[in-house]
Amino acid sequence: MKNFQTNMSSFYINNIGEIQLKKFLNNNGNNIFILVDFNTEKFCLDLFLTTFNISNYQLLKVPCGESSKSLDYLSFLISELVKKKADINSLLINLGGGVVCDLGGFLASVYNRGINFINVPTTLLAQVDASIGGKNGINFDNIKNKIGLINYPLFTVTLTKFLKTLPQNEITSGYGEIYKYGLIYDLDFWNKLILEDLSFENSKKIVHHSIKIKESIIKKDNKRKGFRNILNFGHSIGHAIESSSSKSFHINHGLAVVMGMICELYISHLVLNLSSNDLNQSVNVLLKKFPTNKIPNLDLVIEYIKQDKKNNRGKLLFSLIPKVGCCYYNQEVNESIIYKSLIFYNQLHD
Numbered sequence: 001m002k003n004f005q006t007n008m009s010s011f012y013i014n015n016i017g018e019i020q021l022k023k024f025l026n027n028n029g030n031n032i033f034i035l036v037d038f039n040t041e042k043f044c045l046d047l048f049l050t051t052f053n054i055s056n057y058q059l060l061k062v063p064c065g066e067s068s069k070s071l072d073y074l075s076f077l078i079s080e081l082v083k084k085k086a087d088i089n090s091l092l093i094n095l096g097g098g099v100v101c102d103l104g105g106f107l108a109s110v111y112n113r114g115i116n117f118i119n120v121p122t123t124l125l126a127q128v129d130a131s132i133g134g135k136n137g138i139n140f141d142n143i144k145n146k147i148g149l150i151n152y153p154l155f156t157v158t159l160t161k162f163l164k165t166l167p168q169n170e171i172t173s174g175y176g177e178i179y180k181y182g183l184i185y186d187l188d189f190w191n192k193l194i195l196e197d198l199s200f201e202n203s204k205k206i207v208h209h210s211i212k213i214k215e216s217i218i219k220k221d222n223k224r225k226g227f228r229n230i231l232n233f234g235h236s237i238g239h240a241i242e243s244s245s246s247k248s249f250h251i252n253h254g255l256a257v258v259m260g261m262i263c264e265l266y267i268s269h270l271v272l273n274l275s276s277n278d279l280n281q282s283v284n285v286l287l288k289k290f291p292t293n294k295i296p297n298l299d300l301v302i303e304y305i306k307q308d309k310k311n312n313r314g315k316l317l318f319s320l321i322p323k324v325g326c327c328y329y330n331q332e333v334n335e336s337i338i339y340k341s342l343i344f345y346n347q348l349h350d
Contacts, residue, residue: 238256
């Protein structure tokens with residue numbers, strides 16, 4: 001059994017990441033399992049195996065997308081580990097985006113009461129957000145991340161060369177979380193982002209700074225007393241939009257967060273007196289940078305918001321910004337204001 005880690009693990013980027021993982025595998029290279037989805041198997045696995053000279057491993061595969069973050073696929077993967085004779089000394093490498101890192105981290109945390117795992121995030125979203133902070137888990141009844149825990153990998157290796165494998169919509173999705181960091185924590189970063197294109201080349205430059213921002217926030221609240229909840233800005237409504245979107249018109253996480261941020265900027269204006277200037281400038285930047293769409297079913301979004309895990313004793317709790325670069329957490333918001341924000345958002349798309 002592995003002791004659950006309560007302190008943050010290390011993050012290694014590009015050349016340093018390659019050196020650290022090669023060194024680790026040279027000394028601990030037995031009984032390796034690699035979890036991928038169908039996309040990372042096709043576009044990233046060979047590059048990963050070649051980079052780290054790995055030949056002795058067993059592969060675990062799940063379909064792409066949020067549907068894999070489920071009890072059914074968790075059960076399937078546990079069965080696979082049992083069949084393949086994984087034991088307490090096995091190592092799980094999660095090679096993929098946020099779904100793979102979330103699911104794989106949870107799998108490693110519960111199998112045999114915990115085995116070691118390493119995250120190798122391959123999407124921009126996972127590199128700047130999902131692989132940082134120790135959150136692992138699965139969805140339940142179409143509710144995002146309802147089952148899970150906090151447990152850190154041995155370390156995380158971020159290689160920006162994997163970003164070359166991504167289509168533009170995945171790059172754009174990752175930028176959603178990056179722009180959030182500027183809004184909640186770093187005004188200078190926000191002002192720089194305003195001038196950036198949502199491109200692969202620009203993403204390489206800002207991955208490191210984005211990781212540093214999230215690390216800084218997590219380190220200030222490693223025991224989850226509350227401050228890290230500022231990272232939820234845009235997510236109370238964003239998760240609800242993502243969960244309510246249909247399979248035929250699915251809205252990915254990063255874009256849903258952008259849509260949620262626009263709504264929650266308006267709520268910040270009503271609740272915390274975010275200035276009209278900050279509201280209008282921020283909303284216009286997000287609308288210009290991201291391909292947002294109208295929200296089709298406002299009532300369904302409200303129902304999902306009521307099931308958000310951040311709520312407490314029936315109170316709907318949000319993270320909101322009084323000004324750009326600053327965020328307050330656990331702000332109570334009533335349902336009528338949330339509805340007003342959804343109407344405000346949709347009117348921007350008339």
